[in-house]
Amino acid sequence: MSNSTWPLWEVFIRSKQGLNHKHVGSLRAPDATLALENARDVYTRRSEGISIWVVESANIHATDIDEVDSFFEPSDTKIYRHPTFYEVPDGVKHM
Amino acid sequence: MEQKALFEYVLRMADDSLILGQRLGEWCGHGPILEEDIALTNISLDLIGQSISLFDLAAALQGEGKTHDDLAFLRFENQYKNVLLVEQPNGDFAMTILRQFFFDAFRKPFYEALCKSPITQLAAIAEKSLKETRYHLKHTSEWVIRMGDGTEESHARAQAAIDHLWRYTHELFYEDAIDAELQASAQVPSLKAIETSWLETVKAVFAEATLEIPANNWKFDGGRQGRHSEHMGYLLAELQYMQRAYPNMQW
Amino acid sequence: MTLAEQEKRFQEKIDNEIKIEPNDWMPDAYRQTLIRQISQHAHSEVVGMLPEGNWITRAPNLRRKAVLLAKVQDEAGHGLYLYSAIETLGADREQTIDDLHSGKAKYSSIFNYPALTWADIGAIGWLVDGAAIMNQVALCRTSYGPYARAMVKICKEESFHQRQGYESLMVLCKGTPAQKAMAQDALNRFWWPALMMFGPNDAESTHSEQSMNWKIKRFTNDELRQSFVDATVAQAELLGLTIPDANLRWNEERGHYDFSEINWDEFWQVVKGNGPCNKERIEARVKAKENGLWVREAANAYAKKRAMKKSA
Numbered sequence: 232m233s234n235s236t237w238p239l240w241e242v243f244i245r246s247k248q249g250l251n252h253k254h255v256g257s258l259r260a261p262d263a264t265l266a267l268e269n270a271r272d273v274y275t276r277r278s279e280g281i282s283i284w285v286v287e288s289a290n291i292h293a294t295d296i297d298e299v300d301s302f303f304e305p306s307d308t309k310i311y312r313h314p315t316f317y318e319v320p321d322g323v324k325h326m
Numbered sequence: 327m328e329q330k331a332l333f334e335y336v337l338r339m340a341d342d343s344l345i346l347g348q349r350l351g352e353w354c355g356h357g358p359i360l361e362e363d364i365a366l367t368n369i370s371l372d373l374i375g376q377s378i379s380l381f382d383l384a385a386a387l388q389g390e391g392k393t394h395d396d397l398a399f400l401r402f403e404n405q406y407k408n409v410l411l412v413e414q415p416n417g418d419f420a421m422t423i424l425r426q427f428f429f430d431a432f433r434k435p436f437y438e439a440l441c442k443s444p445i446t447q448l449a450a451i452a453e454k455s456l457k458e459t460r461y462h463l464k465h466t467s468e469w470v471i472r473m474g475d476g477t478e479e480s481h482a483r484a485q486a487a488i489d490h491l492w493r494y495t496h497e498l499f500y501e502d503a504i505d506a507e508l509q510a511s512a513q514v515p516s517l518k519a520i521e522t523s524w525l526e527t528v529k530a531v532f533a534e535a536t537l538e539i540p541a542n543n544w545k546f547d548g549g550r551q552g553r554h555s556e557h558m559g560y561l562l563a564e565l566q567y568m569q570r571a572y573p574n575m576q577w
Numbered sequence: 578m579t580l581a582e583q584e585k586r587f588q589e590k591i592d593n594e595i596k597i598e599p600n601d602w603m604p605d606a607y608r609q610t611l612i613r614q615i616s617q618h619a620h621s622e623v624v625g626m627l628p629e630g631n632w633i634t635r636a637p638n639l640r641r642k643a644v645l646l647a648k649v650q651d652e653a654g655h656g657l658y659l660y661s662a663i664e665t666l667g668a669d670r671e672q673t674i675d676d677l678h679s680g681k682a683k684y685s686s687i688f689n690y691p692a693l694t695w696a697d698i699g700a701i702g703w704l705v706d707g708a709a710i711m712n713q714v715a716l717c718r719t720s721y722g723p724y725a726r727a728m729v730k731i732c733k734e735e736s737f738h739q740r741q742g743y744e745s746l747m748v749l750c751k752g753t754p755a756q757k758a759m760a761q762d763a764l765n766r767f768w769w770p771a772l773m774m775f776g777p778n779d780a781e782s783t784h785s786e787q788s789m790n791w792k793i794k795r796f797t798n799d800e801l802r803q804s805f806v807d808a809t810v811a812q813a814e815l816l817g818l819t820i821p822d823a824n825l826r827w828n829e830e831r832g833h834y835d836f837s838e839i840n841w842d843e844f845w846q847v848v849k850g851n852g853p854c855n856k857e858r859i860e861a862r863v864k865a866k867e868n869g870l871w872v873r874e875a876a877n878a879y880a881k882k883r884a885m886k887k888s889a
């Protein structure tokens with residue numbers, strides 16, 4: 232990285248109380264303080280948020296695309312984890 | 327009589343906001359990096375917004391049926407009452423940020439005090455503007471610190487901007503008969519206490535930034551009386567161009 | 578998995594409208610096409626700030642000044658959303674910007690036309706943002722996830738751009754004869770460049786077919802251009818302005834407006850760098866980057882010092 236290139240940050244915004252922070256994009260900033268300020272100006276110009284997280288992109292760890300099958304397919308077959316797997320007579324309420 | 331003084335007082339504030347907002351608008355599309363381009367434009371937008379509220383109030387106080395645009399665009403140069411600081415050219419990024427920092431460090435305690443004014447419209451504008459100004463001051467302080475304690479070059483540029491702009495800072499606390507009259511009836515705050523607070527902020531930020539207050543304490547003023555620098559005429563030529571070239575039209 | 582199998586799986590995803598995400602396998606040509614197209618789009622947003630930015634200091638009243646500031650600022654934001662999408666493809670933003678500055682990367686040639694009067698600001702909002710929206714709405718469903726999501730955000734913000742431009746022209750058209758003449762003059766100058774924004778005719782367009790197969794593009798240049806003309810004629814009538822094309826007329830049979838052939842010589846000249854403002858636009862961007870160099874370096878140097886102090 233050249234001396235003038237700022238690191239990349241991922242930006243997460245909570246749009247309102249009660250919702251998760253959601254990934255909205257990225258930006259360049261020299262440090263966390265300015266990353267937050269830049270995120271405010273870039274991603275919340277129209278009151279899109281009440282809270283911002285920034286994470287340096289280099290610190291994000293992701294699942295490996297080559298392992299998608301072993302990571303996620305096993306849960307596809309465990310349908311008993313979903314409520315619709317179970318049959319309940321029509322008369323039962325509040326369930 | 328007090329009405330007249332208040333009109334002048336509000337006009338001074340409005341002109342400060344307008345002229346500084348106009349200056350920052352020149353950066354749009356030319357910032358040092360896209361993220362900061364957006365940040366400078368945000369500050370400009372806040373200042374233009376503040377000037378609209380202030381000109382509206384001034385027009386109401388004046389009672390001649392003028393609009394905020396009449397006041398903003400259709401006066402002669404010596405009728406603009408902004409401080410010299412805000413009309414100074416953008417220069418490099420250091421000059422722009424230091425100019426803004428000096429102004430924000432003044433406006434924040436000023437608005438805090440003005441929130442307590444019994445003139446409700448003015449207190450309301452101060453309250454709304456205070457939130458914006460706090461953010462501006464935070465942002466410009468961050469940058470003063472980064473430039474001061476960054477590289478040799480950025481330090482030198484920041485210090486040069488300070489050395490040049492220092493002479494204009496004193497005028498932020500300029501007071502005359504207008505202030506005296508309004509302060510006597512406790513309508514507006516004294517600028518003495520605000521100057522103390524301003525200096526504290528400047529010293530604290532400069533200490534962190536390893537920057538220094540210039541030894542030369544030579545001071546300029548004149549803007550509050552309508553006596554401007556050579557730069558003002560050019561600024562107004564652009565600002566007023568449409569209104570002067572096409573008088574009495576709607577846009 | 579062999580390359581052929583991977584390619585087959587990739588195309589199946591595209592055909593089934595499954596979005597491609599950053600870490601997914603993709604053909605190299607798909608990646609390169611996206612980087613080229615998205616960076617071109619990002620550069621257009623940023624260079625596009627310049628002609629309008631010229632008028633911020635001269636806006637005729639405070640409301641228009643604030644609107645224009647907010648509008649041009651949005652374009653900077655759009656540029657950023659798009660650069661952010663490019664970085665997910667492993668491209669470096671600063672590198673793509675250097676390609677713009679060296680003339681290797683292109684941007685929309687419309688921004689090489691000058692904004693000469695206040696009416697041009699209205700015309701740019703109405704026609705240029707209007708044409709851009711036509712393109713961008715189609716791109717909201719593009720096959721690459723980050724690009725599509727950036728487009729959704731951009732489209733939401735764009736709608737005010739076109740409306741403020743149209744509103745501003747409406748005021749001029751209802752104003753004095755001088756104002757109305759200013760508006761007509763702006764339309765005369767921006768109409769053809771706006772139509773050129775959709776690019777060469779389909780027959781001449783080199784990248785079109787593969788991009789359609791990959792669903793990067795969803796409509797052809799000519800389809801989008803036609804939709805734009807069809808939508809804009811009535812808007813011009815409502816303003817009381819005349820579109821500068823003697824051959825413009827409704828074609829009952831086609832269900833579309835016919836219009837004259839674009840001056841393609843002019844189009845290619847401007848693309849190749851010979852438009853009225855190509856030089857000024859690139860110079861302004863180069864200057865901004867060069868003047869900003871010490872600023873970006875300073876912030877990095879400071880961050881490094883702080884990090885060292887923390888760990889010490």
Ligand SMILES: [Fe+2]
Nearest residue numbers: 621622625709
């Ligand atoms: Fe655009």
Ligand SMILES: [Fe+2]
Nearest residue numbers: 622651652655
């Ligand atoms: Fe845009």
Ligand SMILES: [Fe+2]
Nearest residue numbers: 652706735738
């Ligand atoms: Fe736009």
